[in-house]
Amino acid sequence: MADLREALDALLADVPPARLTESVRRLIEDYRSGRPADEPLIRTMVDATAYAAYRMPATHAAVLAALGQLPPIAPASQVDLGGGTGAAVWAARELFGAIEATVLDQVPEALKLGERIAKDQGIGWQQWRLGEPVPAADLVTVSYVLTELDDTAQRELVAGAAAAARQAVVLIEPGTPPGYRRMLAARDQLIAAGWHVAAPCPHQLACGMTGKDWCHFAARVNRSALHRRLKDASLGYEDEKYTFVAALRTPENAPGRIVRHPAFRKGLVTLQVCQQDTSVGPTLVSKREGPRYKAARDAAWGDPWPPHAADAQV
Ligand SMILES: C[S@@+](CC[C@H](N)C(=O)[O-])C[C@H]1O[C@@H](n2cnc3c(N)ncnc32)[C@H](O)[C@@H]1O
Structure with missing residues (x-):
């Protein structure tokens, strides 16, 4: 650029x-x-x-x-x-x-x-x-x-x-x-x-x-x-x-998508996620969830969620 x-x-x-x-x-x-x-x-x-x-x-x-x-x-x-x-x-x-x-x-x-x-x-x-x-x-x-x-x-x-x-x-x-x-x-x-x-x-x-x-x-x-x-x-x-x-042309397993700016509160991140089942709504991630919380804190509007498609439980 x-x-x-x-x-x-x-x-x-x-x-x-x-x-x-x-x-x-x-x-x-x-x-x-x-x-x-x-x-x-x-x-x-x-x-x-x-x-x-x-x-x-x-x-x-x-x-x-x-x-x-x-x-x-x-x-x-x-x-x-x-x-x-x-x-x-x-x-x-x-x-x-x-x-x-x-x-x-x-x-x-x-x-x-x-x-x-x-x-x-x-x-x-x-x-x-x-x-x-x-x-x-x-x-x-x-x-x-x-x-x-x-x-x-x-x-x-x-x-x-x-x-x-x-x-x-x-x-x-x-x-x-x-x-x-x-x-x-x-x-x-x-x-x-x-x-x-x-x-x-x-x-x-x-x-x-x-x-x-x-x-x-x-x-x-x-x-x-x-x-x-x-x-x-x-x-x-x-x-x-x-x-x-x-x-x-060829099908891919597409990940969910964060469709708004994440909201941060003390120890809690709220992500609005468009999901594979077509629902669009909040996913809450609390500090107790360790790596998942860290990933949520780093996530941005437009990013895939979970961040790695293979990581099913994230
Ligand atoms: C808003 S500009 C976008 C230019 C470029 N794609 C970009 O993203 O910056 C729209 C472009 O579409 C072209 N365009 C509009 N109608 C067209 C048509 N019927 N045939 C060919 N080009 C067309 C215009 O000449 C113009 O360059």
Whole structure:
């Protein structure tokens, strides 16, 4: 990630700050509206640069966190659909090394910028519009794209990703109630197509979150000085809320998942855990439980629980 930040900072030195700020403002408004886009939201090179500056560190952090929840896999290739400036490819490279990667997107300026940021990492950048064929790859990623599409186009994109992926499909969306609803629909579609959900859900059944709750997680993003300035923010970090589904061709025994920040009281940790039986509720761990308590104290929102799937009594 240090490399990505350095690459972004170097790039931004070339663009007048006022134009970037104006473009960031417009993009924030467009993304917040939550409406499917009738035309590309990134329209110019300045937009692409603004997107890379203010969003890419966060989408990169969310994809990295989601990919990090997959059981051990070793993909040799990746296709990133609607990949924009390539955040998901940077994330996959951090976990899986310099695998063969192709970023597909409708906006040539985003691809051009992504290529400039990544320099000579041997990544392919191709203009592509939903509906066109998707090349096969071991891992297919789709991050923060469904949010721009209507229901029919979302189904088409998920079907294309599922048909092209050999090992794993990972979809990431904003961690909002609408993002969660889109993710649930995509999850159903993947399961119906014969895929096995490996994370975050510990089962293939209907989601057990009810009422006003929605399944989402948070990834910490350290803000550079420029990032802070562009977002008019004072804190040195932000927490990117995201939701995701990671599915594998072959079934895996998926662990339970901690779906909220753990609560600590003297000698007691309360974890909200999504369980294999689809229940979502509190698991209490007291100091008397020794190693289990220590594991609970170290556990974080988004982690598997128990921490080691094989450790049945933890
Ligand atoms: C919010 S950006 C996400 C970019 C990148 N995946 C990330 O996580 O940072 C959404 C991307 O989806 C692309 N996109 C939206 N609709 C598309 C379509 N119909 N065909 C191809 N790309 C599309 C946009 O051009 C844009 O780059």
